[in-house]
Amino acid sequence: SIVPPPVFELPNLQILAAFGNELTALPAQIHNLTRLRFLNLSNNQLRTLPPEVGDLTGLTDLRLTHNDLETLPAEAGGLVSVTLMHLTHNRLTVLPPEMGYWTSMTELSVASNRLQALPIELGLLTILSRLDMEHNAISVPPAEVVARGPADVVDF
Template sequence: MASFYDAPRGEAYSWLIDYAMERSAVFVLARRGEFQLMEEAECIFSLLEPYLIEERSISEEEIMKRFEEETERGNGIEYGAGTYYIYECCEEAAAVLKEAADDLFAWQHPLLPEDLNFWDSNGQDFLYNVAHERMGGLPIDKEEAARISAMVPGLFLSRPEHKQFEAFWQDVLFHKPRKLEIFGFGIKEIPESIGELKGLKELMIHESYITSLPAALFSLTELEDLTVYTADLMEIPSEISQLTKLKRLNIACGSYHGPTNDIIRREEVSLTKVPPEIGRLKLLEVLSINYTGLKELPVEMGQLQNLRFLDLSRNQLLREPEFIGDLPELPYVNLSDNRYNSSPQNQRRIDYIE
């Protein structure tokens, strides 16, 4: 199975629908019983009715029996109770699917029927998709995966070659995903070419040897979620203020992506200050900075009025930050394990659940 690294969207999604239609016998959509669908989803069922071959239902009891007896659960779409609609593959149906969505992972209740899948003539998965988990793929060999991935921008398939950073990064720049995870390559710097990913919304960096963030990263103004886990980060650049759509920011030092005997002491971490410009991130909802040399924080953090989750545990803070008083409605704060209070239970208003 060649898995989708990111959701095929736009022209890649349209190309994929044609590709699957040509190679499959039927396609399938689900109606999960616990959801009330919106009018848009009901309209799709109506438009596809001329191409309906079969309608089948699977009860919760049947699902539980499969698990208890450890039998095959059927096709990938059949992971839960619901009604499954099986349609013939044809150009007219393809046109409906293309008009209804622009993203493979958009096939979710309540706006759309669930989990667009395609089956071959033997009733086996050809295009597998669990949209809410952002999981899907094609049962094709590595040669075919390489061929179509190189041919269709946005059809980003995870391939064995991606164990090497150079091959992975080449595909990243070609496909320009919206969600990117850079993990465990052992690299020492993030390429400046990351600035080419203008549509990037989520970025997770987990690389032990990264000590600085490239200037180009702060040109990614669509970014909403940034996570940086590394052993030792030199600084949070003031240019972070340019990421005006950022909603979640997570930074942790002392982080390793494999076993190591050389763990940096918290007192030795280079990150000792947060730039006051962070206060300009007006949309920030989640902020977590852990295991650093921070002894104090800028009062400008009190301007983060949308903040709902603040974790400043395991730092070197000498006192409770003054700006906390400027955020009286902040649902969750964790200040445990700092120099002024080493107790692991220094939290308040812990009713927040992300």
């Protein structure tokens, strides 16, 4: 199922919560929601996000936990205002290097995915104060660096 098309005709929509709706796709029309600040599509069946998600430059809070996401589009780098992003319990194997544009990010949760490494661009998120990457196959940076906290991961 998909988000009903009339939703994308609401120019003043700031909060969209479609948690637990068995959604399988997010239409490209998401880019019409230019005032969107909060998007929760957790507990659905999303496998991909459309490139147009990167047009949501005012989005500050993105929650996509418990989906089937394998990748994020490079265009997600356009989410320059996002401060909180929850991507736990997906199937992510990599994070896009474009995440380096998320310089407003203070909290990033990528726990319980299939990540093997974090991109070096993570170091550009200098105000990141919470990084949750538990239950992945990450070997870089080493576990002892991760255990010391986000600042040490950024320094790594």
